[in-house]
Amino acid sequence: xxxxxxxxxxxxxxxxxxxxxxxxxxxxxxxxxxxxxxxxxxxxxxxxxxxxxxxxxxxxxxxxxxxxxxxxxxxxxxxxxxxxxxxxxxxxxxxxxxxxxxxxxxxxxxxxxx
Amino acid sequence: xxxxxxxxxxxxxxxxxxxxxxxxxxxxxxxxxxxxxxxxxxxxxxxxxxxxxxxxxxxxxxxxxxxxxxxxxxxxxxxxxxxxxxxxxxxxxxxxxxxxxxxxxxxxxxxx
Numbered sequence: 001x002x003x004x005x006x007x008x009x010x011x012x013x014x015x016x017x018x019x020x021x022x023x024x025x026x027x028x029x030x031x032x033x034x035x036x037x038x039x040x041x042x043x044x045x046x047x048x049x050x051x052x053x054x055x056x057x058x059x060x061x062x063x064x065x066x067x068x069x070x071x072x073x074x075x076x077x078x079x080x081x082x083x084x085x086x087x088x089x090x091x092x093x094x095x096x097x098x099x100x101x102x103x104x105x106x107x108x109x110x111x112x113x114x
Numbered sequence: 115x116x117x118x119x120x121x122x123x124x125x126x127x128x129x130x131x132x133x134x135x136x137x138x139x140x141x142x143x144x145x146x147x148x149x150x151x152x153x154x155x156x157x158x159x160x161x162x163x164x165x166x167x168x169x170x171x172x173x174x175x176x177x178x179x180x181x182x183x184x185x186x187x188x189x190x191x192x193x194x195x196x197x198x199x200x201x202x203x204x205x206x207x208x209x210x211x212x213x214x215x216x217x218x219x220x221x222x223x224x225x226x
Contacts, residue, residue: 004157033213043158043203043216056213090157101148101207101214105157 002027004093004106012112018079021109025072025093031055032074033103034066037088049074050096086113126223133191135220137204142185146207148214149178149189153200161189161202199224
C-alpha cells in the first residue's frame with residue numbers, strides 16, 4: 001500500500017506570496033492532519049479534516065487554511081507569507097473515526113520564505 | 115506553555131545497550147499517549163501507544179511505561195541498534211477527538 005505523499009517536497013517563496021501544498025493520504029484513510037515543524041516550536045498542529053470537514057483546528061492565524069476533497073486528498077494554503085512561515089509542513093493520515101494517535105506521516109514539504 | 119515535554123534533548127548510547135527516553139506531561143486528563151520516531155529527511159513514524167488505563171505496553175524491542183501519578187511517560191528500547199538513531203517524540207491526546215500534542219523531541223545517537 002502506498003504511503004502518504006506530499007507535493008512539492010521543496011519550495012522557496014518570497015514574503016507576501018501565497019503557497020499551496022498538497023497531500024495524498026493512504027488509500028482508504030479518511031482523516032488528514034497538517035502539522036508545522038520548526039526547530040524552535042517543534043511539531044505544532046495546524047488542522048485536521050475528516051470526510052471533507054474540518055474537525056479540529058490549531059492555534060494558527062487565518063492566513064493558514066486547508067481543505068479536503070471527496071477522494072480524501074487535502075491541500076493547505078498559506079497566504080501573505082512571512083519569514084516565520086519557513087518550516088517543514090507535514091501531512092498525516094489515519095483511517096478516521098475517532099482522532100487517532102496512529103497517524104501515518106508523509107515526508108513533508110520544506111518551505112523556505114525569503 | 116507546552117503540555118508535553120522531554121527531560122533530555124539528546125541521548126547517546128552504545129550499540130547493544132538499552133535506551134530510555136523520558137517524557138513529562140501536564141494534562142492529567144490525557145488518556146492516550148504515543149511515541150513517534152523521526153529519521154532525518156522523513157516524517158514521524160508511529161512506534162507504540164498506550165492508553166491511560168494501562169501502565170506498561172510492549173512491542174518489538176520497545177516498551178512504553180506510563181506513570182500517571184507523576185505524569186511521566188518513558189520509551190525503552192532494548193539492544194539499541196544504529197538504525198534506532200533518530201529524534202523521538204512523545205505525544206498525547208488530551209481527550210476525545212482533540213488533536214495530538216507533541217513534545218519537543220529527544221535526539222538518540224547510537225555509538226557503534
